[in-house]
Amino acid sequence: MTEANNIFNAVPCTFCGCLCDDIIIEVDGNRIVKNTNGCAISKERFIGHAENRCLEPTVSGKTVSLEKAIERAVEIITSSKRLLIYGLSSTENDAQREAYRLAELTGSVVDNTTSVCHGPTILGAQESGEATSSLAEVRHRSDLVIYWGANPAAAHPRHIPHYIRQPGEYIKDPKNDRKIWLIDIRETTTARMVDRFIRIEPRTDLEVIQTLRALIRGHKLDVSQVGGISIADLEEIAIAMKSAKYGTLFFGLGLTQSWGRHRNIDAAIRLIQDLNAHTKWGLLPMRGHYNVSGANKTSTWVTGYPYAVDFARGYPRFSPGEYTAVDMLARGEADALLNIAADPVAHFPRSAVSHLTKIPVINIDPKINMTSQVAEVNIPAAIAGIECDGAATRMDGLPLYLRKVIEPPEGVIPDRDILRMIIKSLEKVMK
Amino acid sequence: MNSGSVYVLVTSGRTLSQGRAMEKGKMTSDYEDAVAVCELDATSMESLGIENGETVVVKSGIGEIAVKAKLNKNLHPGLAFIPCGPYFNYLLDSYTQHTGMPGFKSLAVTIDAAPEMKISTIEELAKKIKEGK
Amino acid sequence: MTEHLILKNGVVFDPMNGVEGEVMDICVSEGKIVEKAPSNAKVIDLKGNTVMAGGVDPHSHILGSKLNVARVVSPDVNRHHPYPATKKTRSGVAGIIPSSFATGFLYSAMGYTTVVEPALPATKALGAWEEIEDIPGLDIAMLPLFCNSMISFKYVQDGDISGLAAYIAWTLKKVGGLGVKVVNPGGTYAWAYGKNVCGLDDEVPEWDVTPRTIMTGLAEAVQELGLPHQMHFHPTNLGRPGNVHTTMQQLDAIGGIKPSGKKKEVVHLTHMAFDCLGVVEEGMSNWKDVASGGLTFADYYNKHKHFTVDLGQITFGQSMTMTGDGPFQHSLYLLTGGKAKWSNIPVDVELPGGAGIVPFTFEPKSPANAVQWVGSLEFALNIKDLWRMFLSTDHPNGGPFLKYPLLISWLMSKKQREHWLGKVHKFASERSTLAEIEREYSLNDIAITTRAAPAKILGLEKTKGHLGLGADADIAVYGFNPEKTDLANNPDLILKHFLQTEFTFKGGLQVSKKGIVGKQLHSRVISVHPELNQDLSQRIDRELEEMMSKWFSHSFSNYPVPKRYREHLEMPTVIDSTAVKA
Known part of the structure; x- marks a missing residue:
C-alpha cells in the first residue's frame, strides 16, 4: 500500500468487474476529494461515497442502537422457517464467507446476484465447460x-480504453493490429467505440451463434439470412473468426438475460471450443458488480456451489430455479429476507418484489436504497474498498486487495462485522 | 384500443447515467431521471405524436407505468429501451424458466402517449410496491 | 490450547528413525514429540493399534482457481456426497472435488496432516490464502508456477541464472511459496498460440528459449538458492503413449545440474503414471499401441539417483483432470470427440495458456486406461529405493485422494491385484508383467512412501514424516493390530483402516476419532523465504517492477499477498541465499 499525504495509489475501484487498480485517491480530512484515472461512475462512487448514506440503524423506521437492530434481526431470523440470504456481490469476500456461515447455522438459502446476471453463464458452463481468457493475455495477443x-x-466504462484499446507485447498498434467488433440488438454507445457494429434481431442470438458454428465447421446452409444478417455476411464473419490469431469473446447480459438464457451461453462456449480446433480463442463474461466473481468463488470453495445454495438439510445443496432468489420470492417460499449489499426491490421483477414487501426484511447496505424503504431492519455498513479493506475478484478471476482509504461514518462497521455480530447472538440464542 | 399505440419489444440494460446515479444513491432525483425513461426510435415517437421528454405509458401483461419518452435515433423500429431499474421491473413477470433469471430483455409491451399521467417518484414507486399496487 | 499426551503401547512404524513395528510410548507436549510428557498429560492406551506419523501429501490439488472452475462446471460430482455440519465443524460436499472444509476433514480422517498444493499461479495467490482459511486441520504449502512466465523466459534467454533465482526468491516471499513448480515448460506458453512443444529443443514462440533451457535453468536456480524442495517437474508430452522415453531424456538433461547441498536429487518427477507410458514393440506413439512403461522406468530409476518420483496413480471411476498443461487438456478434450466439458484458464503473462480442466472417467474396460493403471503399479513394485518415491493420485486427476487406501491395497496385496486384473481390460496383463510380480509392500514400506519419503522429498524431514524428538506431533493411529492382521490377504481391511484412522492428532491435538472429525483447527502454511544479498535484491526489485508493469494488467504494488491474510497462518523458514551472485 502506498500512502503519502493522504494520497493512495494503485487503489482498486470497486464499481464493476474490471476492478481497475490504477486509481489514485486523494483524501482531505474525512472527505475524498479526487479520483484520478477512474471512469465517471468510479468518480461518483468514491467522491460521492458520503451521499445518500444510511447512517443509523433503524427498526420499523425508528432509529435504534446497533445492538437493538441486531437483536431484532436475530428475532426475525430465529422465528423464520425459510430465510433467504441474498446479495453479496458488492461487498468483499470475508463478508460473503460470514453469510455462508450464517446460512449454514440457520439452515437457510443463500444466493448472490449472479442469479440475475451471469447465472445462465454458469449453467452454460455446466453443460460445456468454459475456455476463458484473461485481460492481460487479451491485451498482449x-x-x-x-x-x-x-x-x-x-x-464497464474503462474496459475498452484501459484493457483493450491498449498496446500489448505482441499488439504494438492497438488501433490497427486489433479489431474490436460489437454484436447487439441495439446500436449502443459502445457501437461508436468499436471498429464494426453488427446488428442482429432480438431473440436470435442462439440462432446466429449456431449458424456461425455450422459455417465454421464448413457446412452449407440453405437460408438467405439468420437473425437479420445475410448468410454471405455470416460466412465472412466466420472466416474472420477462424483466421484471427487470438480471438476473444466478451459477452454480457444481452446473452444471459435474453431469449434462450443458458442455451445462448452453452452455444457460445461450444463456438469458442470449435474455434480452438483452428486457432486460439477464449471467452469472458462481462461481470457487472465488482465482486460478483468473488461471490461465486467464495460460495464455491465454502459450499461446493457458486450460487443458489440451500442449507435446510444441514449441508449445501444447489438448485438454480429453485433456490435462486427471484424464484424463492415469486413462489412465496421465503418467509424472511436478509439482504446484504444489493437492492432487490429495485432490480427484481414485480411479483418477487411484491412478496418481499410482505415478509420481514433485514437490509444491510451503506446507502439508502429502495430495499431500505421496505425493510423492517436497516443496518448501515461501511463501503468495502473505500471504508474497509477486503479482497475481491476481477472478471477474469484475478484476486485483488481492496483498500481502506477513509474512516467509515461514526459507529458504522463493515458487512463482515455486522454478520459476525448476528452470528454471535444467534449462537447464544440457539444453544 | 388507442389508435396511437405502438407495439414494441422493450429491453432493459445499463446506461452510464443510471450507473452514476446508482452509485450516488437510489433515493436521489438523479436516479429517477436516469431510470424513469423509455428510449424510442423516431418512427415510434412520430406515431405516438410526442416530443422528446413527454410522458408515455408502457403496458405489459402485468401492469403499466408512466415514464419519460426519449428519442434515440440509433434505435431500430420495433425496439424500445428502458434502463434497468424499478420502472422497467414493474412491468416484468417473475417467470425464470427455472433458471433463476427473469426475462429482462425483450418484453412485449404497448406504448401510448400519456400527457395527463404523472411519473411516480422513486419514493412513490416504493410506496406503491409496498402497498402491493 | 495445548495438550500433553502420552500415547501408550501402540505398534509404531517410524522408518525415518529405524522403528519398524515396535511397541512404544510417544510423548507429546505443546504440539511436539518430546522425551517425557508433563505429569498432567492425558494418557491414551493404543494397545493393538498401528501408529505412524501423520501422512504427508506433496501433490494434491486442493485449492485455487482451477479447482473452483471444476466445482462450478461439475456440480454433479459432488451432488450425492454431502458433508453435514456438526456443532463443531462446518459442512460441505465430499465428492471427487470436495469443498474446502470437507477437504481438510477428509484428509484428517485419513490420517494425513500435511498437504501441498502443487500448482499455484502466483498472480492468484491472494485467493489461495483466503481459501486456506477454510481448509482446516492441515499444514499446507504451495508451489508457484515459473515455467511459462515471460519473466522466466527473459532470464533464461539471457542465461542469467542469478536473475532467475532472484525472481523465484522474490515470488516465494511475496506470495508465500515453498518451492518451484514446472509444468510443460514452454508448452503451456505455446498454447497461447494454439501450439505445444514436444522435443527438448523445440522452439518456443517469440522467445529464444527451449524446453531444455527452461527446465535446466529453473533446476539450476533452485539449487543456487538452496531451496529445500527440488524442482517439482511435470514434463512435456504428458499423457502421450511412448512418453517414457522423452521423460527419461528430460530427466537426463536435468541430471547435469549439480546439487548445491547435501541432497542429491535435483528434480522431482510428478505423476509418473501420466509421464511414463510405453508402447508395444515396434508400436507407434498412439493409444492403440500403448504398453506399460513401468519396467522401463523402474530400471531407469534404479540406475539414476538424481531424481524423485510420485505415482499419480489412476484409480478408475470418475475423476477431474486439471493441470497447468493447457495443450494437454485440450488434447484430452479432443480425445473425447469434443464431447467433454473442456475448460481453460489463462493466467496473465505469469502463465499464458494456463490451466485446463476436463472431467474424465477412467474405465476399467478401456484398454488405454487399464494400461495406464498397470504402468505405475509395475513401476512401484520394481523399484529398489522407496525413499525417493511417494504415493499419489495427483488428486483429483487420477482419482480423488480418498482412493489412497485403494492404491495402498494394490501395493500391499497381490490378492487385490489379481482381483483387479480380472476386472480390467486384458491389456493390463498382456502389456505388463504385473501378474507375475510377487512383491507386496510392508507396512513399513507404506510408512516410507506416505510420510517419511514425501517429508524428505519436500525438505521438511526435521518436523514432518516421523515421530522422533522434535517432530511435530502429527500422528495417525490406525485401528488394527499389525501383528495379528493379515492385510495382504484381507485387502478390504486395508481399504477400511486407511480411509478412517482410529485417531488423528495434528500438532498434538486430537482432530478425529474413528473417522469423525470433532475439531476444526486453523491450518498453517509452510513457506520458504530465501534471503538474497542486497545487490541482487535491489536489482530484482527494479527489474521486476519494470517487467511486471509492462506485462501485467494490474498494478505492480498489488502483486504481493498482504500480511493481513498471511501472518496468522504462515510459518516461513528463512534460508540464506546471499551467496547467489548479483
Missing part, C-alpha cells in the same frame, strides 16, 4: 475482440 450483448461504454 488478441487481434480480434468481439463484444456480444454487452455495452461496456455504459456498464
